[in-house]
Amino acid sequence: MRIAISAAGAGPDAPAEERFGRCAWFVIFDEHGNVQESIANTARSSAEGAGVKSTQLLLRNNIDVVLTGRVGPKAMHAMLNGGVVVYTGVAATVNETLEKYLNGQMKPLAVPNARQHAGDTRSERLAT
Amino acid sequence: MIIAVASGKGGTGKTTVATSMALSLQDMSSEVTFIDCDVEEPNGHIFLCPQITGSDNIYIEVPEIDRQKCTRCGKCADLCAFNALLATSDEVIVFPEFCHGCGGCRYFCPVEAVTMMPKKIGTVEKGLAGRVKFARGRLEVGAALSPPVVDAVKKHSTDQGIIILDAPPGTSCPVIHSVRGSDFCLLVAEPTSFGLNDLDLAVQMVRSLGVPCGVLINRARERSCLIEKYCREHELNVLMKIPLSKDIAGAYSRGIPLGAVDGKWNKAFRRIYRDIRELVANEGNNRYQR
Numbered sequence: 001m002r003i004a005i006s007a008a009g010a011g012p013d014a015p016a017e018e019r020f021g022r023c024a025w026f027v028i029f030d031e032h033g034n035v036q037e038s039i040a041n042t043a044r045s046s047a048e049g050a051g052v053k054s055t056q057l058l059l060r061n062n063i064d065v066v067l068t069g070r071v072g073p074k075a076m077h078a079m080l081n082g083g084v085v086v087y088t089g090v091a092a093t094v095n096e097t098l099e100k101y102l103n104g105q106m107k108p109l110a111v112p113n114a115r116q117h118a119g120d121t122r123s124e125r126l127a128t
Numbered sequence: 129m130i131i132a133v134a135s136g137k138g139g140t141g142k143t144t145v146a147t148s149m150a151l152s153l154q155d156m157s158s159e160v161t162f163i164d165c166d167v168e169e170p171n172g173h174i175f176l177c178p179q180i181t182g183s184d185n186i187y188i189e190v191p192e193i194d195r196q197k198c199t200r201c202g203k204c205a206d207l208c209a210f211n212a213l214l215a216t217s218d219e220v221i222v223f224p225e226f227c228h229g230c231g232g233c234r235y236f237c238p239v240e241a242v243t244m245m246p247k248k249i250g251t252v253e254k255g256l257a258g259r260v261k262f263a264r265g266r267l268e269v270g271a272a273l274s275p276p277v278v279d280a281v282k283k284h285s286t287d288q289g290i291i292i293l294d295a296p297p298g299t300s301c302p303v304i305h306s307v308r309g310s311d312f313c314l315l316v317a318e319p320t321s322f323g324l325n326d327l328d329l330a331v332q333m334v335r336s337l338g339v340p341c342g343v344l345i346n347r348a349r350e351r352s353c354l355i356e357k358y359c360r361e362h363e364l365n366v367l368m369k370i371p372l373s374k375d376i377a378g379a380y381s382r383g384i385p386l387g388a389v390d391g392k393w394n395k396a397f398r399r400i401y402r403d404i405r406e407l408v409a410n411e412g413n414n415r416y417q418r
Binding site: 043046047048049050052053055056059060074077078081082083 | 202205210211212214215216217218219221223225226272
């Protein structure tokens with residue numbers, strides 16, 4: 001099983017990222033908690049459909065589970081259809097998030113918990 | 129003669145200027161056409177009160193995937209620049225909201241599993257407001273792709289007479305599709321810092337399209353020369369000023385065009401049209417001499 005965590009940087013010590021489609025990196029682990037690789041999220045700069053493109057990236061990399069914060073409607077639709085299981089409630093760092101997941105403390109997500117474009121830096125600035 | 133009325137910043141008075149200008153010019157030319165290119169929020173009809181005589185639906189073509197033929201190779205999803213396709217191990221999912229209708233997925237599908245199906249993204253209506261020919265585009269609610277609707281409504285411009293295009297605000301694709309191909313672009317600016325910032329963006333956009341432009345200052349105040357200073361520095365003509373006035377604002381809020389507030393505005397718009405015609409002619413000569 002392959003687990004991806006949305007992150008602001010590469011490696012297990014990087015800060016975890018709330019945003020799914022527009023996170024900078026995905027840090028990948030196996031189910032035993034061994035770090036396998038970090039994948040740069042090439043989809044994050046898309047004008048539209050960053051969530052869909054990020055899902056495609058995860059599918060290409062055979063990801064089964066993603067740990068993140070906010071997922072918009074289209075990304076959710078994409079991951080449900082693509083068979084990627086989503087958990088939310090990331091901790092401060094990638095490592096802490098993984099620990100939280102392995103202890104069963106993260107929430108499974110089946111419906112979107114963010115609106116479209118919630119992860120755009122522009123709308124994020126407007127929201128705060 | 130096609131004159132696009134644009135701004136950069138929203139709410140500077142494009143529609144007020146475009147509609148008042150169209151009405152003022154109807155005695156000057158055998159044919160005046162007003163085209164509302166602000167398809168996301170068309171409002172020229174509020175001032176012109178046209179009788180709508182016909183409408184057409186506007187479509188783009190979005191892909192439909194034949195699941196029997198599709199091999200899930202994912203070529204279409206890789207190719208799509210707008211992330212409208214997702215290839216999973218079971219099927220290819222289409223997100224029609226993102227699709228720009230380019231047809232690349234159909235062209236490159238190795239097993240011909242893609243067919244293009246029409247999807248309605250808007251309507252174009254035409255009509256008559258007095259002697260002014262009227263056309264407006266209207267984007268379908270939920271559709272995000274306005275340039276094809278802008279292009280469709282612009283097809284109502286003819287080779288004859290005067291055509292006034294009311295452009296949307298901003299400097300992005302819908303505006304470029306509106307302004308492109310015009311003989312002149314009249315930029316409506318307001319004397320505020322925001323107004324100046326967005327005027328500068330609009331000038332850069334219009335100049336890179338190669339369309340000659342000039343500036344109309346709306347809500348002009350006696351003591352502000354913010355826009356004039358910018359225009360001097362950038363070799364732009366200030367063609368007209370409309371003062372900040374309670375009467376004009378009141379009339380605007382009731383959908384009354386400027387010419388109906390005071391007949392002097394009809395004269396002013398006829399004069400600005402003559403000035404624009406001259407500027408366009410000079411531009412043509414200069415180009416010829418170069």
